[in-house]
Amino acid sequence: MERITNLERKYVGEVLDNAFATSLNSTFNNKLEKEFAEIFHTQYAIGHCNGTATMHTALAALGVKPGDEVIVPPLTMSSTSLAVLHNGSIPVFADVDADTFNISPEAIEKVITSKTKAIISVALYGLSPDNDAIRAICKKHSLFFIEDNAECFLGTYKGKLVGEFGDFASFSFQASKHLSTGEGGMLICSNETFADNARRFNCLGYAGVSAKQGKITRQDIQDPRYARHISLGFNYRMSELQAAVACAQLERANELVQQRIKVAEIFDQVVNSTDLLRRQVEPDEYKNSYWSYSVILNTDKPETEWYRFRDLFVKNGGDGYYAAWMLSYDEPLFRNIIQKWNGVWQKYQAGLCPTAEYLQKRMMQLKTNYWNLVEAEQQAEILQKTIKQF
Ligand SMILES: Cc1ncc(COP(=O)(O)O)c(C=O)c1O
Numbered sequence: 001m002e003r004i005t006n007l008e009r010k011y012v013g014e015v016l017d018n019a020f021a022t023s024l025n026s027t028f029n030n031k032l033e034k035e036f037a038e039i040f041h042t043q044y045a046i047g048h049c050n051g052t053a054t055m056h057t058a059l060a061a062l063g064v065k066p067g068d069e070v071i072v073p074p075l076t077m078s079s080t081s082l083a084v085l086h087n088g089s090i091p092v093f094a095d096v097d098a099d100t101f102n103i104s105p106e107a108i109e110k111v112i113t114s115k116t117k118a119i120i121s122v123a124l125y126g127l128s129p130d131n132d133a134i135r136a137i138c139k140k141h142s143l144f145f146i147e148d149n150a151e152c153f154l155g156t157y158k159g160k161l162v163g164e165f166g167d168f169a170s171f172s173f174q175a176s177k178h179l180s181t182g183e184g185g186m187l188i189c190s191n192e193t194f195a196d197n198a199r200r201f202n203c204l205g206y207a208g209v210s211a212k213q214g215k216i217t218r219q220d221i222q223d224p225r226y227a228r229h230i231s232l233g234f235n236y237r238m239s240e241l242q243a244a245v246a247c248a249q250l251e252r253a254n255e256l257v258q259q260r261i262k263v264a265e266i267f268d269q270v271v272n273s274t275d276l277l278r279r280q281v282e283p284d285e286y287k288n289s290y291w292s293y294s295v296i297l298n299t300d301k302p303e304t305e306w307y308r309f310r311d312l313f314v315k316n317g318g319d320g321y322y323a324a325w326m327l328s329y330d331e332p333l334f335r336n337i338i339q340k341w342n343g344v345w346q347k348y349q350a351g352l353c354p355t356a357e358y359l360q361k362r363m364m365q366l367k368t369n370y371w372n373l374v375e376a377e378q379q380a381e382i383l384q385k386t387i388k389q390f
Pocket residue numbers: 050051052053076077079080122148150151171172173174183184185
């Protein structure tokens with residue numbers, strides 16, 4: 001199986017053949033947004049340049065303000081909390097569940113204050129968080145819910161697609177993701193006012209754009225009295241070249257996701273037969289889309305043993321696997337700079353989220369983007385050998 005096929009090449013060729021003619025310069029963006037919204041049974045999809053900008057847009061579009069608090073998990077790529085900072089808001093960290101590694105609803109409840117305005121959950125490594133519980137908390141405390149699904153495409157929760165639960169759901173098309181355009185993102189929602197706000201925010205505050213209309217007209221811009229900017233926005237748009245690739249990838253989404261699931265099944269055969277590794281638990285009624293295959297190294301000495309296992313695996317011919325990112329609140333940015341912001345009541349220090357801290361030190365993220373299953377089988381054999389030797 002190929003990650004990039006002649007379909008992607010054909011669509012990109014069409015954009016180049018059109019030489020970015022203004023009249024045609026939204027063709028793939030419009031097609032992509034329409035099809036994306038249909039897949040997630042929603043009304044609006046708004047293309048973005050990446051899956052960090054999407055979340056900044058979502059917060060701004062919901063009216064979350066500087067100084068407001070937004071609850072996020074610490075065990076994630078930091079874009080989740082960086083987007084909160086981009087909005088001038090304050091990330092408040094809630095611990096994660098020891099089995100699913102996703103944000104824990106009980107932990108969320110503990111950090112809600114009168115300043116909390118929203119929760120951003122993450123479908124970590126492709127697995128849904130407990131959306132029903134998070135929605136119930138949002139309803140009880142009148143909070144907005146944003147899904148960060150950068151790592152999850154076509155994963156499901158109780159029979160519905162991950163992405164069908166939040167006020168906004170965000171996706172990334174960065175190079176490592178299920179669908180890739182190199183860089184890119186998508187934001188979906190069902191509320192027209194929020195979608196209008198989102199489009200305008202991602203499009204420099206232009207008056208002429210709206211929920212379903214990502215472009216201002218030629219008549220508008222040819223009028224010297226045309227007042228363009230009615231609010232402050234960023235230029236977070238997706239380019240037509242990215243959209244062309246994304247349209248092709250979306251047509252192939254099923255095969256791209258299924259391939260990762262097959263790779264996970266291959267790793268399962270090894271991991272399920274050892275106590276040394278413990279995989280991310282997929283509860284009943286959840287379907288993981290396996291952006292990566294994540295396991296915990298069962299050890300009391302992660303400081304040395306993580307490296308010893310990794311070195312042995314690589315020596316045996318294994319691909320280097322990834323560690324979990326440092327917990328966001330452990331990053332120097334948070335410890336040294338954000339901690340000093342006015343209004344940050346939470347102490348960004350060790351002990352804040354003990355479960356996340358336990359998991360982070362032991363996490364191994366095995367790649368699932370093998371386009372040839374023979375390679376995945378070889379990696380699984382090397383993993384097996386490494387476990388025996390360790
Ligand atoms: C959980 C999560 N959120 C957000 C992002 C940011 O996406 P992007 O790189 O498209 O900005 C990523 C990864 O890139 C991610 O893994």
